[in-house]
Amino acid sequence: MPDTDTLATEATTGNAVAGIDQSAGNFKYEEKHDFDAGTGLTARTVDYISSVKKEAPWIHDFRQQALKTFFAKPLPTHWATRDLENINFDKIRYYLSNGQKPKRTWEEVPDDIKRTFERLGIPEQERKFLAGVEAQFDSEAAYSNIKEAVSKQGVIFVNSTEGLREHPEIFRKWFGKVIPTGDNKFSALNSAVFSGGSFIYVPPGVKVSHPLQAYFRINAENFGQFERTLIIADEGAEVTYMEGCTAPKFTTTTLHSAVVELVALKGAKIQYITVQNWSSNVFNLVTKRGLAHEEAEIKWIDCNIGSRLTMKYPGVVLKGRKARGEVVSIALANDGQHQDTGAKMIHAADETTSNIVAKSISVGQGRSTYRGVVHIPAHLKGCKNNTECDALLINANSRTDTYPAITIRGSANNVQHEASVSKVSEEQIFYMRQRGLTEGQAMSLSVNGFINDLTRQFPMEYSVELKRLIDLEMEGSVG
Amino acid sequence: MSSLEIKDLHVSIGEKEIIKGFSLTIGTGEVHALMGPNGTGKSTLSKAIAGHPDYTITGGDVLLDGKSILAMEPDERSRAGVFLAFQYPSEIPGVSIANFLRAAVQAHMGEGEELDATAYYKRLYQKMDLLKIDRKFTSRAVNEGFSGGEKKRCEILQMAMLEPKFALLDETDSGLDIDALRIVSDGVNQLRGANLGVLVITHYQRLLDYIVPDRVHVMWDGRIVKSGDKSIALELEAKGYDWVKQELARA
Numbered sequence: 070m071p072d073t074d075t076l077a078t079e080a081t082t083g084n085a086v087a088g089i090d091q092s093a094g095n096f097k098y099e100e101k102h103d104f105d106a107g108t109g110l111t112a113r114t115v116d117y118i119s120s121v122k123k124e125a126p127w128i129h130d131f132r133q134q135a136l137k138t139f140f141a142k143p144l145p146t147h148w149a150t151r152d153l154e155n156i157n158f159d160k161i162r163y164y165l166s167n168g169q170k171p172k173r174t175w176e177e178v179p180d181d182i183k184r185t186f187e188r189l190g191i192p193e194q195e196r197k198f199l200a201g202v203e204a205q206f207d208s209e210a211a212y213s214n215i216k217e218a219v220s221k222q223g224v225i226f227v228n229s230t231e232g233l234r235e236h237p238e239i240f241r242k243w244f245g246k247v248i249p250t251g252d253n254k255f256s257a258l259n260s261a262v263f264s265g266g267s268f269i270y271v272p273p274g275v276k277v278s279h280p281l282q283a284y285f286r287i288n289a290e291n292f293g294q295f296e297r298t299l300i301i302a303d304e305g306a307e308v309t310y311m312e313g314c315t316a317p318k319f320t321t322t323t324l325h326s327a328v329v330e331l332v333a334l335k336g337a338k339i340q341y342i343t344v345q346n347w348s349s350n351v352f353n354l355v356t357k358r359g360l361a362h363e364e365a366e367i368k369w370i371d372c373n374i375g376s377r378l379t380m381k382y383p384g385v386v387l388k389g390r391k392a393r394g395e396v397v398s399i400a401l402a403n404d405g406q407h408q409d410t411g412a413k414m415i416h417a418a419d420e421t422t423s424n425i426v427a428k429s430i431s432v433g434q435g436r437s438t439y440r441g442v443v444h445i446p447a448h449l450k451g452c453k454n455n456t457e458c459d460a461l462l463i464n465a466n467s468r469t470d471t472y473p474a475i476t477i478r479g480s481a482n483n484v485q486h487e488a489s490v491s492k493v494s495e496e497q498i499f500y501m502r503q504r505g506l507t508e509g510q511a512m513s514l515s516v517n518g519f520i521n522d523l524t525r526q527f528p529m530e531y532s533v534e535l536k537r538l539i540d541l542e543m544e545g546s547v548g
Numbered sequence: 549m550s551s552l553e554i555k556d557l558h559v560s561i562g563e564k565e566i567i568k569g570f571s572l573t574i575g576t577g578e579v580h581a582l583m584g585p586n587g588t589g590k591s592t593l594s595k596a597i598a599g600h601p602d603y604t605i606t607g608g609d610v611l612l613d614g615k616s617i618l619a620m621e622p623d624e625r626s627r628a629g630v631f632l633a634f635q636y637p638s639e640i641p642g643v644s645i646a647n648f649l650r651a652a653v654q655a656h657m658g659e660g661e662e663l664d665a666t667a668y669y670k671r672l673y674q675k676m677d678l679l680k681i682d683r684k685f686t687s688r689a690v691n692e693g694f695s696g697g698e699k700k701r702c703e704i705l706q707m708a709m710l711e712p713k714f715a716l717l718d719e720t721d722s723g724l725d726i727d728a729l730r731i732v733s734d735g736v737n738q739l740r741g742a743n744l745g746v747l748v749i750t751h752y753q754r755l756l757d758y759i760v761p762d763r764v765h766v767m768w769d770g771r772i773v774k775s776g777d778k779s780i781a782l783e784l785e786a787k788g789y790d791w792v793k794q795e796l797a798r799a
Contacts, residue, residue, distance in 0.1 A: 495601070500638040502622040502629075503598050504648070504706060505655035514651060518642030518689070 074471045094204070104345040112136060115261055118164045122230055125237065132341040135250045135260030135352045142254040150407060152378050156352055161324055163295070164264040200536045217402030219277060224308075225270040226281055229297045232268025238407050239270050243301055247360045247386070258326040260296045266296030271306035271337075280309040280528060298329040302337035302365075302518035309340040311531060325376075331359035331367055335389065338366045344531055346538050347376035349405055355381045358413070359381070360419075363389030370527065372399040373408050382440060384413030387421035387452075392481065398427040399520050399535075402435030402467075403542055411472075416482075425459045428520050432512075439471045443513065447478030458488040461519045463512060491519075513543035549615050549628070550576045552714045552745060558607035559589075559770075561598040566592040568770035574745040576713055581748045581756055583781060583788045584767035584788045591635060593767075594716040595632060598632040599625050612713070627656055627719045629713030633703040633720055639730055640690040646672065647701060650707050658715065675708040679735045696741030704735040714745045721755040733758030753785035 115136050119129040120510070144153045203210075219226060225236060232240050233250050250260040271277055302308050325347065333339045339359060353376040357369035370382035385394025396412035414423035429437035437460045460469035469490060478483050493515045501511035516539050517524070524532040551690055552574045559567035566589045574580050575647055596603040597610055599622035617625050640648060649672065654663045676683065681701060687779060691699050700720055707715050717736065722796050736759050740746065748759055756764070764781045766774040768789075773796055774780060784791065 235720070359783060360572070499600055499640040500634065501620060503626050504652040504710065505623050505626040506651060507623050507655070510651065510655065514648070515640065516644055518640055521642035
């Protein structure tokens with residue numbers, strides 16, 4: 070196997086040649102890690118993490134079992150890319166902590182972390198929102214404060230460590246139930262070494278008016294981040310969760326492997342929004358799935374920009390009658406990047422509906438793949454699925470693939486599938502340049518137009534941030 | 549006063565020479581018409597001046613106020629004050645006219661200058677009123693699903709907002725019925741003035757009934773073969789392009 074460092078350097082240099090400006094995420098500050106599990110992964114690493122976190126025995130056992138599963142499972146290279154083989158699991162640090170307890174107020178947040186937020190360009194609008202934000206700095210939440218109004222409604226919004234400690238009765242009931250440890254090699258890895266992430270519980274009938282937010286970023290070289298998020302919306306509850314990532318640039322390969330589980334009980338609604346901008350050396354291998362009970366609704370809005378390889382297929386298991394699932398996915402693959410994204414819709418009850426809209430943009434040698442699963446078994450009636458995949462190619466050598474796996478048995482169900490591939494033409498770019506836009510601005514406008522109908526569904530500040538990320542990517546993509 | 553000077557211009561597409569020594573000087577405040585049969589190089593000329601990458605300048609020069617623009621990028625030429633109204637404007641799916649124009653107006657502003665959104669919309673609506681364009685028009689995606697007339701109107705609105713020194717109108721009348729033709733011509737006439745020089749490129753004389761030119765030039769085989777006042781256009785209309793051909797053969 071080739072040496073990971075060398076490969077990662079190549080990937081980074083490749084981008085430098087293309088002139089990609091990743092400077093928005095390219096900064097680091099002095100870090101002090103009071104706890105550090107070292108590099109590599111053994112049963113002792115897991116013991117160490119569990120003891121630092123002062124975890125209950127059941128969770129320690131859970132981790133050790135997961136580790137065994139991780140070692141036993143093969144990499145999914147039989148259908149996915151062989152690039153996964155370049156991950157050197159022995160060179161990764163599996164746990165880091167600032168030794169900080171979650172902060173209660175903004176004032177208590179250390180200045181260097183505030184500075185990091187500033188450099189990330191979080192808009193003023195959002196800084197105001199930070200009063201209700203949980204932001205992860207390295208493994209532990211550096212800031213965790215529930216807006217007073219939200220906690221008064223009985224909403225629990227804490228990091229997963231605190232959730233396990235303070236609310237084991239709710240946590241344990243749903244933890245690992247939507248995504249079992251053995252779902253795939255990386256969900257097993259996460260289950261063994263997870264740290265950070267959010268735990269949210271919304272009581273019956275409570276509609277959370279503000280979106281709950283979390284910012285994640287990786288800030289230590291060779292450090293993998295394995296956050297674990299569990300969101301439970303009790304009967305008739307409604308909640309929106311937003312997650313944004315901007316990673317600094319590294320010279321060595323970094324692994325991000327999160328697990329996110331959503332549970333929407335009868336009539337509940339969960340919307341989970343992600344805007345990610347990983348640096349081009351990150352393997353982003355995330356498992357996200359929701360369980361929708363009767364008449365419940367789960368919607369994933371997932372934007373993937375950057376990373377070396379992203380493999381992510383948010384899914385919804387439509388377990389109860391009339392449950393609804395939706396995935397809105399945007400992926401942008403620049404030079405040297407591969408976005409392998411899509412959606413899974415597992416229909417398991419009558420009259421369930423699912424909707425998938427996936428748009429991908431491939432720039433230069435960037436590659437984007439749509440991979441979808443829609444499963445409707447024969448005994449179900451009145452199920453509907455609509456799948457729409459659109460790909461936009463910026464250069465002739467960009468690549469896009471679509472693998473829609475739709476298994477529909479029986480005839481009492483309705484499925485639609487549409488796919489399109491379009492290209493930004495030279496004429497279109499010339500037209501815009503004739504109006505004074507630079508080549509980069511013109512491409513950026515084309516791309517933003519292509520995804521416009523999707524970004525309109527985003528909260529304002531997120532669509533602004535996404536537009537800014539696309540501008541940065543496109544600026545760097547012109548020769 | 550500004551000038552756009554095209555000096556002995558030669559332009560090729562691939563190996564094929566299309567423009568073969570074209571010369572013309574336009575000053576602001578003037579409207580010139582360039583007429584000629586299809587395939588004579590009219591569109592090539594306008595795209596070459598705008599800096600389209602498919603066209604290679606093999607000789608001559610294009611000077612804006614005495615300075616060559618040939619080394620400039622297409623967007624720099626635009627910002628310097630050269631506007632091209634396209635014969636076939638591109639669609640930009642998902643981008644509204646208002647947003648596109650905003651990006652264009654911002655691009656035309658100096659480094660570090662921020663566009664004032666309120667002032668921008670005020671000016672946009674003024675121009676739309678001037679051109680008798682419905683307010684709803686600018687929320688549509690640029691040229692997407694537009695009729696021929698709507699596309700041309702969109703071009704004229706962009707021209708009004710960008711306030712160029714020189715506008716090249718490439719076959720602005722093509723694909724227009726008589727009502728649309730009148731609306732577009734009215735728009736151009738509204739924008740005519742001391743600060744704008746116009747080159748109207750057209751195949752037919754009828755556009756010149758509405759946009760009355762100061763000078764008319766007849767193009768043939770990549771160069772101007774005849775220039776005069778608007779009476780030439782009428783003569784062309786009466787005698788057809790064969791007349792020019794015969795005159796050339798005699799010369």
